[in-house]
Amino acid sequence: xxxxxxxxxANEDTRPIxxxxxxxxxxxxxxxxxxxxxIDAEDSLVVRRETIEELLGREFDLQELQINLISLSGHxxxxxxxxxxxxxx
Amino acid sequence: xxxxxxxxxxxxxxxxxxxxxxxxxxxxxxQKREDVFPYVAYEGIKIHDWDKWEDxxxxxxxxxxxYQAEKERKLYAIIDAYAQNNGHLNVTDARYLNAIxxxxxxxSPLEYMAHRGFTHAGRAFPGSGPRVACxxxxxxxxxxxQTQIHSLSNYNKYYNGFHDPAHMLQRVWxxxxxxxxxxxxxxxxxxxxxxxxxxxxxYVLTNLLFVPFVSGAAYNGDMGTMTFGxxxxxxxxxxxxxxxxxxxxxxxxxxxxVPIVQRWIDKWxxxxxxxxxxVGMMMDYMLPKRIMSWKEAWEVYxxxxxxxxxxxxxxxxxxxxxxxxxxxxxxxxxSHQAWATFYQYGxxxxxxxxxxxxxxxxxxxxxxxxxxxxxxxxxxxxxxEQAEQGNRFYNKTLPQLCQTCQIPMVFTEPGxxxxxxxxxxxxxxxxxxxxxxxxxEIFENEPEKFKQSWLPANQIxxxxxxxxxxxxxxxxxxxxxxxxxxxxIQAGRDNLxxxxxxxxxxxxxxxxxxxxxx
Amino acid sequence: MAVAAIKEYRFESAxxxxxxxxxxxxFVGWEDHLMFCAPFAFLLPPDFPFQALIxxxxxxxxxxxxxxAEIDWAKVEWxxxxxxxxxxxxxxxxxxxxxxxxxIRFRTPGLTGIGGTCS
Ligand SMILES: [Fe+2]
Ligand SMILES: [Fe+2]
Numbered sequence: 110x111x112x113x114x115x116x117x118x119a120n121e122d123t124r125p126i127x128x129x130x131x132x133x134x135x136x137x138x139x140x141x142x143x144x145x146x147x148i149d150a151e152d153s154l155v156v157r158r159e160t161i162e163e164l165l166g167r168e169f170d171l172q173e174l175q176i177n178l179i180s181l182s183g184h185x186x187x188x189x190x191x192x193x194x195x196x197x198x
Numbered sequence: 199x200x201x202x203x204x205x206x207x208x209x210x211x212x213x214x215x216x217x218x219x220x221x222x223x224x225x226x227x228x229q230k231r232e233d234v235f236p237y238v239a240y241e242g243i244k245i246h247d248w249d250k251w252e253d254x255x256x257x258x259x260x261x262x263x264x265y266q267a268e269k270e271r272k273l274y275a276i277i278d279a280y281a282q283n284n285g286h287l288n289v290t291d292a293r294y295l296n297a298i299x300x301x302x303x304x305x306s307p308l309e310y311m312a313h314r315g316f317t318h319a320g321r322a323f324p325g326s327g328p329r330v331a332c333x334x335x336x337x338x339x340x341x342x343x344q345t346q347i348h349s350l351s352n353y354n355k356y357y358n359g360f361h362d363p364a365h366m367l368q369r370v371w372x373x374x375x376x377x378x379x380x381x382x383x384x385x386x387x388x389x390x391x392x393x394x395x396x397x398x399x400x401y402v403l404t405n406l407l408f409v410p411f412v413s414g415a416a417y418n419g420d421m422g423t424m425t426f427g428x429x430x431x432x433x434x435x436x437x438x439x440x441x442x443x444x445x446x447x448x449x450x451x452x453x454x455x456v457p458i459v460q461r462w463i464d465k466w467x468x469x470x471x472x473x474x475x476x477v478g479m480m481m482d483y484m485l486p487k488r489i490m491s492w493k494e495a496w497e498v499y500x501x502x503x504x505x506x507x508x509x510x511x512x513x514x515x516x517x518x519x520x521x522x523x524x525x526x527x528x529x530x531x532x533s534h535q536a537w538a539t540f541y542q543y544g545x546x547x548x549x550x551x552x553x554x555x556x557x558x559x560x561x562x563x564x565x566x567x568x569x570x571x572x573x574x575x576x577x578x579x580x581x582x583e584q585a586e587q588g589n590r591f592y593n594k595t596l597p598q599l600c601q602t603c604q605i606p607m608v609f610t611e612p613g614x615x616x617x618x619x620x621x622x623x624x625x626x627x628x629x630x631x632x633x634x635x636x637x638x639e640i641f642e643n644e645p646e647k648f649k650q651s652w653l654p655a656n657q658i659x660x661x662x663x664x665x666x667x668x669x670x671x672x673x674x675x676x677x678x679x680x681x682x683x684x685x686x687i688q689a690g691r692d693n694l695x696x697x698x699x700x701x702x703x704x705x706x707x708x709x710x711x712x713x714x715x716x
Numbered sequence: 717m718a719v720a721a722i723k724e725y726r727f728e729s730a731x732x733x734x735x736x737x738x739x740x741x742x743f744v745g746w747e748d749h750l751m752f753c754a755p756f757a758f759l760l761p762p763d764f765p766f767q768a769l770i771x772x773x774x775x776x777x778x779x780x781x782x783x784x785a786e787i788d789w790a791k792v793e794w795x796x797x798x799x800x801x802x803x804x805x806x807x808x809x810x811x812x813x814x815x816x817x818x819x820i821r822f823r824t825p826g827l828t829g830i831g832g833t834c835s
Contacts, residue, residue, distance in 0.1 A: 111506030577835035597754035606754035616834035
């Protein structure tokens with residue numbers, strides 16, 4: 110088992126994004142650190158546009174994540190609907 | 199800009215990426231292809247299909263400008279507010295600023311070198327996918343250099359040591375360590391550069407640089423650094439992804455690429471690790487309010503994260519980088535060895551050092567139960583006693599340096615922290631010295647390159663580090679003061695102990711003015 | 717593999733002897749005394765007497781350490797490039813086989829640094 114993670118700035122933009130990640134990834138562990146949030150998950154983690162839009166009440170382009178992203182690990186695949194982080198081994 | 203198809207439907211991310219990163223190049227007609235792309239073959243890397251390269255974020259230039267512009271607006275709003283609010287007086291303690299001086303002189307100029315490197319690599323690659331990715335990263339790196347210098351210029355109005363980072367990078371002894379690291383990368387071929395900086399540095403090691411600086415800045419009340427740090431780091435996540443992608447791309451293209459890439463991973467992980475010694479020292483000694491120890495950061499970001507990465511890459515026949523046993527043993531030692539170095543050579547540095555306070559020493563004892571009390575605390579206690587008696591230790595004799603990493607030979611034998619590690623090689627009738635098996639092997643693979651190392655101590659002895667027109671034969675010649683002049687370090691102001699420094703006095707005075715009506 | 721390059725790649729070593737104007741580099745380390753963070757580099761002529769190294773050069777570099785005054789030089793053990801070595805004190809560096817960029821170390825039996833921690 111390998112861990113992937115995503116780290117985001119802790120601010121008003123990312124609050125609903127973090128909430129959505131937690132909702133879509135029950136296995137994820139959220140670590141609050143100074144001014145940032147690091148979310149670890151075994152093997153894979155998915156960020157879904159729809160979940161974020163529901164929480165935000167507006168359209169959301171996943172590429173908006175770029176603005177508040179701090180770091181991540183794992184292979185990445187991004188489409189219009191989701192951004193996925195995963196390891197193959 | 200949203201791209202519409204003829205039916206009026208918005209293009210999906212994948213289609214848009216394909217349209218904007220493919221078919222942008224052309225076949226050569228009146229010049230030979232090898233002449234147009236002269237750097238793509240000589241490293242021995244074989245690429246059969248450049249279109250197999252894909253940016254997993256699928257970022258295109260139009261979106262790139264849009265999001266980068268937004269990042270800049272955010273950044274400058276905060277930088278302005280920080281300056282208008284005299285934010286510099288909110289840092290925990292003026293000792294903290296010395297970590298930032300080290301950042302400005304040792305890291306920011308490298309951002310600019312990264313800009314140049316990615317520009318060059320992008321030009322060298324015949325595939326338009328990686329060219330677009332290199333273009334974005336080149337622009338990011340330029341932005342990082344500019345925003346860092348811009349943000350930190352606010353400190354230059356009030357504190358010493360912030361005045362001349364670009365000049366110092368070319369001259370000051372310890373800055374030859376990060377400088378030579380990057381010079382080595384940009385003078386390599388484009389594929390090695392991508393593995394060196396894109397993969398080994400950005401992917402494997404950059405978190406270790408970022409976590410202490412940005413979280414550390416946040417912890418220590420430095421909103422300026424926190425902000426440019428976050429702004430840069432939002433690009434860094436993309437760089438890391440590209441770094442991993444380039445490795446996979448090269449490895450998948452041809453099995454002959456595997457051993458070449460493996461040697462680069464070994465080399466650049468070791469080189470990067472050596473440079474990060476400076477960060478270890480900063481985390482353990484220079485942040486008045488500590489975030490985590492160097493050892494803890496190493497375990498989370500290198501051992502755990504790197505472990506997952508190399509497990510994943512093993513399916514290509516890639517093994518973890520060499521010398522990991524030593525690296526693992528040394529995590530208990532290198533930050534202490536580095537601080538001892540800067541403490542004693544504090545007369546020729548562009549920042550201040552000091553004796554840690556009692557509770558800082560206790561913190562180090564608790565974070566390093568196997569090494570600190572046994573090897574390092576007695577030394578620091580002794581120095582503090584001596585300093586209190588007016589006998590502060592300033593080492594005035596130049597040290598022996600490692601030919602490869604250019605760090606003074608401070609590192610110890612694998613498994614024995616009481617013995618300096620000496621390694622040497624005879625090459626073309628000359629002796630060359632190294633701090634470790636890693637640095638020795640890197641030299642042995644490329645002796646023609648590394649025999650040219652510009653080692654600051656040796657250059658001083660050759661007479662190359664005095665201001666123009668200096669005559670070292672005159673009566674009473676003082677080499678140290680001439681070297682400081684050459685470095686543009688103001689003796690008695692930028693250097694020496696924090697205790698008694700102008701920074702210390704000014705900060706105390708201004709903070710007093712800000713919090714009272716005196 | 718000496719170098720990968722697109723054309724002939726030939727440069728001189730940056731620290732070749734002739735760049736030091738008649739002097740040479742000598743590196744010296746004191747075992748078990750890591751308060752001095754690294755071995756020292758000294759610039760000396762090849763005919764410099766070994767005795768003068770001990771009497772005139774090392775005190776300036778190592779004198780800060782309380783152990784230094786305690787050294788019994790007759791008992792000191794020397795290494796040259798990591799191998800045991802018996803210097804002839806009245807002979808020059810060159811006559812002691814110490815060329816440009818030679819590295820020597822000395823161990824001072826019984827003296828092991830601040831509080832015996834090899835500092
Ligand atoms: Fe950067
Ligand atoms: Fe080294």
